[in-house]
Amino acid sequence: MRPVHRTVIATVVGIAAAIIVFLNAGPALAHGFSSTVYANITAGDEGHIRTKLGLEYDLLVVSAADYEDDDSLFEAGTAAFDARDPEGQAAALNGHAASVAKYVTERFSVTSRGEACKPTRVGDVTIAQQEGVPYADLLLDWTCPERADEHEVRSGLFPDGETYVKGTKTIVTYEIDGRSGSAALDAGSPSFSTAQAWYERFREFFVLGAEHLLTGIDHILFLLALIAGSRRLREIVLAATSFTLAHSVTFMLAALGLVNVPATVVEPVIALSIAVVAGWHLWGIWRRGDHATELETGGGGHFNLDRAGWIRLGVVFCFGLVHGLGFAGALGIDEAWSWTLLWSLLVFNVGIETVQLTIIAVVFPLLILLRHRAPKIGLWATGVISAGVSLMGLIWFVQRLSGS
Incomplete structure (x- = not known):
């Protein structure tokens, strides 16, 4: 086996192992390991x-x-x-x-x-x-x-x-x-x-935002579903941007007390978003059939989103709005408006985005490499990741609806 294949396969095994850890951990709420x-x-x-x-x-x-x-x-x-x-x-x-x-x-x-x-x-x-x-x-x-x-x-x-x-x-x-x-x-x-000093307070909120995404298993699984379902760099950039814009808007509005949606609504929808986005990729594999491997690897040329791609972006944006409510609910600030509060919220959000972009920068190139070097393995890898993530999302959705 060529060295690059061994490296790529080892990477996929590592990603799969991480997914298994997430699935075995699976709390009914996103932030059950800390308080x-x-x-x-x-x-x-x-x-x-x-x-x-x-x-x-x-x-x-x-x-x-x-x-x-x-x-x-x-x-x-x-x-x-x-x-x-x-x-x-x-x-x-x-x-x-x-x-x-x-x-x-x-x-x-x-x-x-x-x-x-x-x-x-x-x-x-x-x-x-x-x-x-x-x-x-x-x-x-x-x-x-x-x-x-x-x-x-x-x-x-x-x-x-x-x-x-x-x-x-x-x-x-x-x-x-x-x-x-x-x-x-x-x-x-x-x-x-x-x-x-103001910079000490902002540093704390940056770290808090970064840690919040890292410990929010459902948000990470949603991000992995986006990565697995994106075939080209532009596709994941557009999806991540759509998600970021959406959750930033509702995060700020909710944290400032301008929007208030109960967690009993937000948490089940977040779980459902995981299942839908991951399931979208599985549906795409089934729909493309024998051409799935070819489309996964790309082949150069100018890339344009088709109708399904734009619909996917719209779905991601809508679910991003709900994830922003989840971020704000976890922060739980109940304070009158001030510029200090606004900057603290912005820095918290920057911490979230920094971790999100880091995960994309690490995982997506590895999947691209796998898809080019071993197309069939790449297709199976993203399919397995999406299936596991979708299943976990459905489990959480049922748990959160039932209040268990």
């Missing part, structure tokens, strides 16, 4: 600030119960979770308020010029939905030194060491100390100051 905490910080009376924390309900129950060795919280909390009973979920947390508050305040803190602010719990915990997942909303007031003009927020909620999730992000929006903006915290960058 996101939402923190909104506003000014109160002099010397006081208020934080509204949104924490994933089931994680809060198991983490607080484990931290305080509170078996009754675990039993009541998990029973309410299994019953999908928001009132029961709130009652379980409020009935064990001391355990919940101690867990949270040990891992989330506010300081002012090195001096710790003292937390006070405000009101009962309430239950809301975020990306179709129950979240517990907890209000805390913090008493800080008088005339404090700079605050530092630190979050270590749901750390990797608890083993329940990995890579927890805390998305902070704030309007205090005469400043407003957003910040993204994780284990590598667990704190931020309201005096933080």
Whole structure:
């Protein structure tokens, strides 16, 4: 076997192995391997600030119960979770308020010029939905030194060491100390100051956007379906551009609060988009029959999209609009308009696009090489990838419709 063939086949095997990992992982929601905490910080009376924390309900129950060795919280909390009973979920947390508050305040803190602010719990915990997942909303007031003009927020909620999730992000929006903006915290960058430089905040959002696409398995599978179904460079460039324009529009509109579509609608449609785009390529292989290999390899000449190609672009654009809503839902910023917020959102989106273009730049040339060197293997490779991706999309679609 020629060296180039061995290299190409090894590449295809590697891609197939990655697909298998994705398929075996397959969560019902796109972002089930990590969690996101939402923190909104506003000014109160002099010397006081208020934080509204949104924490994933089931994680809060198991983490607080484990931290305080509170078996009754675990039993009541998990029973309410299994019953999908928001009132029961709130009652379980409020009935064990001391355990919940101690867990949270040990891992989330506010300081002012090195001096710790003292937390006070405000009101009962309430239950809301975020990306179709129950979240517990907890209000805390913090008493800080008088005339404090700079605050530092630190979050270590749901750390990797608890083993329940990995890579927890805390998305902070704030309007205090005469400043407003957003910040993204994780284990590598667990704190931020309201005096933080603008470029530090933007760097965090760029990394957050990049990591979000990398950990969003359904978005990656959609991208792989686009790559597998594109036969020439211009085709994948047009498809990727269509997808980017569409999801950028709805991402910005939703993140700024101008569009609001529930996750119960967005998540099933995202899953369906994966199945449709991957299935489109399988249908094309079946329709072309004996000419499929020839068309896959190309043969030079001027390339123009046919009617099916333009329809495919339209479908990709429409599904891109829905994926943008998914990106915005995961970011979860609830903040009044500001230029700082706008730039943070743009940088987050640039992080997404950077990873998307990197995946295309790595995977598409390898598939092109395979199609030219071994046309039949190339056809089988893209067919297998598309079949696996389409099947996974259908599985997720059924799961998300049923709420499982």
